[in-house]
Amino acid sequence: MSARVTAFVLAAAGAASCGGPEPALPLPPPTTALPSPSLPPLASETPDAGAGIAMSSSSPSFADDLAFLSAHGAVHVLESKTGARVALSAKYQGRVMTSAVEAAGGSFGWINRDFILAGKTGTQFDNYGGEDRFWLGPEGGQFGLYFPPGKPFTFDAWQVPAGMQEGAWDMTEATPTRAVFKHTIAVTNASGTAFTIEVERTVSLVEAPAAEGVRAVAFETVNKITNRGKTAWKRDTGLPSVWILAMFAPSADAHVVVPFENGAPLKGSTIVNDAYFGKVPSERLVVHEDKGVLVFTCDGKQRGKIGLGPLRSKPVLGSYSARAKLLTVVHYDKPKASAPYVNSMWERQVAPYAGDVVNSYNDGSPAPGKPPLGGFYEIETSSPAAELAPGQSLVHTHRTMHLVGEPAALDPQAKKLLGVALGDL
Numbered sequence: 001m002s003a004r005v006t007a008f009v010l011a012a013a014g015a016a017s018c019g020g021p022e023p024a025l026p027l028p029p030p031t032t033a034l035p036s037p038s039l040p041p042l043a044s045e046t047p048d049a050g051a052g053i054a055m056s057s058s059s060p061s062f063a064d065d066l067a068f069l070s071a072h073g074a075v076h077v078l079e080s081k082t083g084a085r086v087a088l089s090a091k092y093q094g095r096v097m098t099s100a101v102e103a104a105g106g107s108f109g110w111i112n113r114d115f116i117l118a119g120k121t122g123t124q125f126d127n128y129g130g131e132d133r134f135w136l137g138p139e140g141g142q143f144g145l146y147f148p149p150g151k152p153f154t155f156d157a158w159q160v161p162a163g164m165q166e167g168a169w170d171m172t173e174a175t176p177t178r179a180v181f182k183h184t185i186a187v188t189n190a191s192g193t194a195f196t197i198e199v200e201r202t203v204s205l206v207e208a209p210a211a212e213g214v215r216a217v218a219f220e221t222v223n224k225i226t227n228r229g230k231t232a233w234k235r236d237t238g239l240p241s242v243w244i245l246a247m248f249a250p251s252a253d254a255h256v257v258v259p260f261e262n263g264a265p266l267k268g269s270t271i272v273n274d275a276y277f278g279k280v281p282s283e284r285l286v287v288h289e290d291k292g293v294l295v296f297t298c299d300g301k302q303r304g305k306i307g308l309g310p311l312r313s314k315p316v317l318g319s320y321s322a323r324a325k326l327l328t329v330v331h332y333d334k335p336k337a338s339a340p341y342v343n344s345m346w347e348r349q350v351a352p353y354a355g356d357v358v359n360s361y362n363d364g365s366p367a368p369g370k371p372p373l374g375g376f377y378e379i380e381t382s383s384p385a386a387e388l389a390p391g392q393s394l395v396h397t398h399r400t401m402h403l404v405g406e407p408a409a410l411d412p413q414a415k416k417l418l419g420v421a422l423g424d425l
Contacts, residue, residue: 062100084217094181095130143238213409250300298377303364307356339384
């Protein structure tokens with residue numbers, strides 16, 4: 001593996017850790033936002049189901065998305081020496097909204113233009129989009145953060161906490177290659193336990209691997225949470241975790257690819273949890289146990305979610321679309337030692353700390369007669385549960401890389417980064 005690939009895949013700068021309060025950041029330089037031209041939205045706000053993930057002619061370009069976002073608020077853009085771009089928004093909770101291999105290239109993040117145009121806030125889910133957003137876990141269960149105390153674990157009762165989706169975050173540092181966002185979230189779980197959580201997100205460009213015939217963009221978010229309450233967070237009253245979700249546009253041939261551990265000690269154990277929102281049909285989830293990889297169809301046409309626990313998950317997963325000529329690779333820092341992970345199942349849980357480390361979600365109607373949440377798919381990673389005393393912190397790092405090229409050029413990268421040949425998909 002080349003040193004450039006190692007910089008992306010094996011970086012450990014954001015490995016989860018606990019420690020005391022850190023010194024405050026130095027005063028930031030003045031932030032320069034891009035101009036906000038008053039441009040109309042694209043004629044087609046959402047790529048059709050058969051469109052490529054990012055390179056289809058029906059999908060917006062990075063320049064189009066940037067102009068649209070800038071018309072609705074300040075955007076900070078990171079730019080690599082190769083011309084790759086990453087667009088960030090303090091207005092939308094420090095999200096990475098989208099990225100591209102060049103200014104005129106296809107836009108990789110899914111942006112919910114209809115919701116942004118409507119100008120609403122405080123809804124059940126303020127779904128602005130974005131290919132790296134910060135949330136907290138768990139979602140469901142007696143310690144879930146998305147169901148108020150006493151409410152049933154149903155879609156109608158599900159509510160994203162205000163601190164995760166309303167209001168701008170402070171951008172305390174902004175350079176051409178890095179930005180830092182800060183925010184404090186107050187949230188209460190389904191058992192009535194209150195948390196005061198300081199969040200610091202550092203978004204940086206990452207060097208992508210060099211390969212003939214391949215253009216790439218790569219970035220990472222280092223997400224630190226600190227207990228700013230007066231009491232320790234304990235297992236018996238619920239623990240939070242860092243939950244990073246990446247939203248991408250679906251397509252008929254978009255598939256999430258998840259390598260998994262497959263050693264002899266794991267024989268006979270559960271490989272994947274596919275029962276979050278009803279069991280995923282076998283034609284949409286293919287598990288190649290002999291090869292140690294599963295493939296999940298992400299066409300935005302049927303709601304479903306999968307997850308892998310700490311014994312099965314590897315620190316890398318991704319997605320691929322042949323039509324888009326796009327390979328996406330997600331890497332995260334996973335602790336080597338066994339660690340508890342929060343359980344996000346929508347039910348009263350027997351094992352609230354036997355949750356998943358990586359997940360993928362395919363959008364679709366959540367109930368008969370209800371519209372989809374927007375039409376997208378997600379790749380998600382989580383930190384271990386944060387059992388922190390006041391002032392202690394936990395860090396979770398999530399990295400994203402998009403590679404664009406012909407299948408022959410992308411195949412060696414898929415083998416190197418995901419351990420799977422494109423032909424096996």
